[in-house]
Amino acid sequence: MTMGKVLYYTLVDLARNRSVLAFAALLFVVAEGLFLVEGEAVKAVLSLVQVVLALVPLVALVFTVVYTYGAQEFTQLLAVQPIGRSAILGGRMLALGLSFLVALLFGLGLPLTVHAPGATSLVLLVAAVLLAWVFLALGTLIALVNRDRARGVGTALAAWAGAVLVYDALLMTLLFAFSDRPVEPFVLPVAALNPIDLARIAVTIQVDLAAMMGYSGAVYKKFLGSGPGIATALAFMLLWVAWPTVLSFRVFRSKDL
Amino acid sequence: MRGGRAFGRAAGWTLMMGLGGALSAATWTVSPEGPHSGLKAVLSAAAPHDSIRVLAGTYAEGTVTIDRPLTLLGVGGPVIDGGAQGHVLVITAPQVTVQGLVITGTLVSNLQDNAGIHVDGVDDVRIVDNELRNCFFAVHLSNVRRALISGNRILGDPATPETRRANGIHLWRCTDAVVQGNLADHHRDGIYFEFVTGSRIEGNTCRGNLRYGLHFMFSHRDDYADNEFVDNGAGVAVMFSHSIRMTGNRFLHNRGGSAYGLLLKEINDSELRGNTFTDNTTGLMVDGCNRVHAEGNTFRSNGWALRLFSNATGCTIAGNSFIGNTFDVSTNGDLMLNTLAANYWDRHLGYDLDRDGHGDVPYRPVGFFALLVERIPYAIIFSRSLFVTLLDQAERVIPSLSPAALKDDRPLMRPPHG
Secondary structure: OHHHHHHHHHHHHHHHHOHHHHHHHHHHHHHHHHHHHOOOHHHHHHHHHHHHHHHHHHHHHHHHHHHHHHOHHHHHHHHOOOOOHHHHHHHHHHHHHHHHHHHHHHHHHHHHHHHOOOHHHHHHHHHHHHHHHHHHHHHHHHHHHOOOHHHHHHHHHHHHHHHHHHHHHHHHHHHHHOOOOOOHHHHHHHHOOOHHHHHHHHHHHHHOHHHHHOOOHHHHHHHHHOHHHHHHHHHHHHHHHHHHHHHHHHHHHOOOO | OHHHHHHHHHHHHHHHHHHHHHHHOOEEEEOOOOOEOOHHHHHHHOOOOOEEEEEOOEEOOOOEEEOOOOEEEEEOOOEEEOOOOOOOEEEOOOOOEEEOOEEEOOOOOOOOOOEEEEEEOOOOOEEEOOEEEOOOEEEEEEOOEOOEEEOOEEEOOOOOOHHHOOOOEEEEOOEOOEEEOOEEEOOOOOEEEEOOEOOEEEOOEEEOOOOOOEEEEOOOOOEEEOOEEEOOOOEEEEEEEEOOEEEOOEEEOOOOOOOEEEEEEEEEEEEEEOOEEEOOOEEEEEEOOEEEEEEOOEEEOOOEEEEEOOOOEEEEEEOOEEEOOOEEEEOOOOOOEEEEEOOEEOOOOOOOOOOOOEOOOOEOOOOHHHHHHHHOHHHHHHOOOHHHHHHHHHHHHOOOOOOOOOOEOOOEOOOOOO
16 A cells, blocks of 8 residues: 555656656657658668667666655655555656556557557567666666765666677677687577667567578577567566566665665 | 570461461360370371360370370360379470470489470470479470470479479570470479570569579570569579579568578679569679679668679679668678679668769778678677677778778669669
8 A cells, every 4th residue: 555655656756757758758759750761661660679779778777766866855754654665665666667668658669559560569669668677677776776876877877888788799709709619509598698688689580580590590580489488588588677676675675765 | 585586486386387287287186075085095196287185184194295296285274194103294296385284193203304294305395384283393394495385383282392392394405495474383493494595584483492493504695584583492593604684583582591582603794683682581692703783673671682702703783772681781701803883772871962863972881790790690699789780880981891892982862763
């Protein structure tokens, strides 16, 4: 009951804040614009993939961190009431998760359903929502662990750059270094350890089918196209949502506010 | 033109036969109800240039041989069943026409090239509007001049394993053949040519063949126009030939690690115009070719639109459209002795200040990632990663890995057609 109230008031606050609303509008405009400019729906979806994979984690991460710091006084106020700390954090994270879900459904889901309904769009939308949740959980954890605001935002940006750029760069360097060894079976699992890469592979395997079918792409396609493969990918993404969430709760419970 | 001449000659022969035959030729009718119910009996009784009408029904007489110039005309789709004894129909005389038959029942053999219709060493044969069902080889011609193979439906069984399949239309050492408007599906190769010269292949459809839709070697001065090659195991592979013209063909959905919309290997002095390559793993692969001119072709939604190997020389790729491909061009080395000119690239972001329809700065279609994947194929999983996109742009701006000559100096701002 109390968690429901925290959820409600956080949602009201988020609606007043308008940042998530603005994000939804931005996504909507970008998506509509891409569908308008690109003659073909497939090309627009491909461009959207790159926008979504970079933008959604960034916005989810930075917004969550900033919002958590901003809500510090409200949190202190709540904490002196007879409300459990789990209810406070749970309500807030649920509110953030819900608002991002709605933002993505509107900003991304609507244009995709109108212009390019199909499996690829569905995968892209699901990937975007899961990514938002992953980085929302990570953002919460980062904000709770770092008392200093600047340090928290810096860590968040570093985490984003690490996931979206550095990880791939390192992996490709390793790939080059070990290219004369049979590392092929390990490339996909290791890449998929990164949620952004996993989301990207899940979507591109739908779109870049022709190229993917060549060489080892066929193996990946077979795995990620099958029931157990999809289940594994989903479970892995949820694991990425779960571990920062659990850690956040643990930190928050004993945190000196 | 060459093909047209061949066709004209074939037509001329038929006309002469028709006129000559009108004076003396008889028309026989074979029917299961009699009076003539045996095909073989009539074939041995008929005089040269007679016509034989074969009425609907099933004629299971083993291998049937036509050993004199005759016209065999099926009425209502009579079925000639070879009963798996070898060939079904063997033509050993020139100026034979076989039309409107349904042919089935070849013997599958690893030692003999058994065929639905087998022709060896005789000229001016016309094979028109037949249906060949589940044959090993369907139409097999060797040492034949001026053959016409037109409007046949050559149907295989998708369940047949490769070891029990052979080619749909198989020509060996033929000249001036016309192959037009046939459908060849679910065989090993749809159309197979070896040492076939001066021929025209037009308006055929090859679909779902296990190996190649079209496969030719050592076949010079041939025209391929308006054919469609769909869903073949390895697409189309053509090798060791010169003076080939391919126009208006469609290469679709040829998927797989070594599948090509069109693989050109050691093809010299040839032309590709107005073909479309759609949704293939590799659209066009140019390997060891000299002076191949590709103009006005459309590459759409392929994995690799064009793989232009370093061992190709003097080829020009001009006025083509590259739209929605994962990779537009890739190559395998530093040397580039070919020309890319005035193509439309959908990734081209340049500007056209003088409004002449061409971008003002050269466009480099080979990205870093294409080169990386060429070297490490499984790096494909980094496709559309932000990191790769950044490196790709960097490579385009400051090329360090791709061959310096591989650029389009006058990229088109709009697709040249459609």
